[in-house]
Amino acid sequence: MKIHISLCVAASLALVSTAGAQSPARVDVEDNVRRGLDWLARQQDRQDGHFATDGGHYPTTMTALAGMCFLLEGSTPREGRYGPHLRKCVDWYLKRSQPNGLLGNPNNPTEANHYMHGHGYALLFLACVYGEEEDEQRRKELERILTKAVEFCGKAQASTGGWGYVSAAENGDWDEGSVTVTQLQALRAARNAGIPVPTSVIDKAVRYLKDCTNPDGGIRYMLSRAGASSGPLTAAGAACAFSAGDYSSEFARRWLAFCRKSITIGRRGPHEEYQDYYLAQSVYVLGDDRYGKLFPGSPPAEQLTWGRFREAMYGYLKAIQQADGSWPGAHVSPIFGTATALTILQLENHTLPIDMR
Numbered sequence: 001m002k003i004h005i006s007l008c009v010a011a012s013l014a015l016v017s018t019a020g021a022q023s024p025a026r027v028d029v030e031d032n033v034r035r036g037l038d039w040l041a042r043q044q045d046r047q048d049g050h051f052a053t054d055g056g057h058y059p060t061t062m063t064a065l066a067g068m069c070f071l072l073e074g075s076t077p078r079e080g081r082y083g084p085h086l087r088k089c090v091d092w093y094l095k096r097s098q099p100n101g102l103l104g105n106p107n108n109p110t111e112a113n114h115y116m117h118g119h120g121y122a123l124l125f126l127a128c129v130y131g132e133e134e135d136e137q138r139r140k141e142l143e144r145i146l147t148k149a150v151e152f153c154g155k156a157q158a159s160t161g162g163w164g165y166v167s168a169a170e171n172g173d174w175d176e177g178s179v180t181v182t183q184l185q186a187l188r189a190a191r192n193a194g195i196p197v198p199t200s201v202i203d204k205a206v207r208y209l210k211d212c213t214n215p216d217g218g219i220r221y222m223l224s225r226a227g228a229s230s231g232p233l234t235a236a237g238a239a240c241a242f243s244a245g246d247y248s249s250e251f252a253r254r255w256l257a258f259c260r261k262s263i264t265i266g267r268r269g270p271h272e273e274y275q276d277y278y279l280a281q282s283v284y285v286l287g288d289d290r291y292g293k294l295f296p297g298s299p300p301a302e303q304l305t306w307g308r309f310r311e312a313m314y315g316y317l318k319a320i321q322q323a324d325g326s327w328p329g330a331h332v333s334p335i336f337g338t339a340t341a342l343t344i345l346q347l348e349n350h351t352l353p354i355d356m357r
Helices: 008-013 030-042 059-073 083-096 115-130 136-156 177-192 199-211 231-243 250-262 272-286 290-294 306-320 334-345
Strands: none
Touching: 030 059, 030 334, 059 083, 059 115, 059 334, 083 115, 083 136, 115 136, 115 177, 136 177, 177 199, 177 231, 199 231, 231 250, 231 272, 250 272, 250 290, 272 290, 272 306, 272 334, 306 334
16 A cells, blocks of 8 residues: 555545534554554563564664553553553563663663664653652652663763764764654653753754754654655654644654655654654644645645544554554564554544643
8 A cells, every 4th residue: 555645545445624624533543552462561571671673783762652542542650551560561671770861771682783663662661651650669660760871861972962873982972863863752751750950961962863854854864974854754753843742843844844755644654663663653743724825825735634644544554554553564573563554543543742732
């Protein structure tokens, strides 16, 4: 199923976009979500509660992404169908937070050369868990860990405002976009949770994404090197802008316009799951009328709306779900593919503040 955001969504799914028209019925995905969550829960390590790809790779990232899916379902570490799974995820992080604030284990050979990705996703997850923790002792411990994790982010930031696979002190001040958006969204979640986050760290990161924006409105991979605009990175940049409440700035508009023109839903390609994960967050915040307000006079059939995106993406995800309940993760693993799919399918549950409209 190939659905182009700018032109084909309405025609392919026969959606009506005229004012006053009745919205199409939502694709039923409750069974798909339940089967996906149950499959994901079965992948959790029974001994210590972490998640990892085949061969034990990327545990810090995979544990966070899986945990976010259980939070989106409505479970918390103290209650809900997946409460026990969430508590095990949190316990795993509590035992592995480093004295310098790094979340994860830098001695793990599968993460030693790119631990900042995992740090960002783990910070995002723990910031979302923090507000749900009622045990006073565990809450204080989470607050301590989150505070140290934010401090680590600030110290690891490159002089350009971005982040690299490891801290700037270890990589010669190198930076790139995918890690930067991960840190930026996590820092904003931490601030939403009440953890002190220096404004200067966020401001420099936002400036980095703006400086990486090419004339066509897309974000390139890194600031120090010229390159083509990246659909996945631009979608991630838009999600970061929206999570901060920036819906109408020049750059937010340019990033959205680039996504509308260049991204095709259902096209198998590099970083597809990553792209869909962030684009869905952006379009969900847009709802069904915000794009038209941002771009007055744009043809209704070309407007990027949640209704159109939802029907196209839900249908696509239903079609590629495996018999065991998982989704393929062509470029990482089924755990990653399943976690990104479940995140998209559960945005309408309205459970996490970072995804609120």
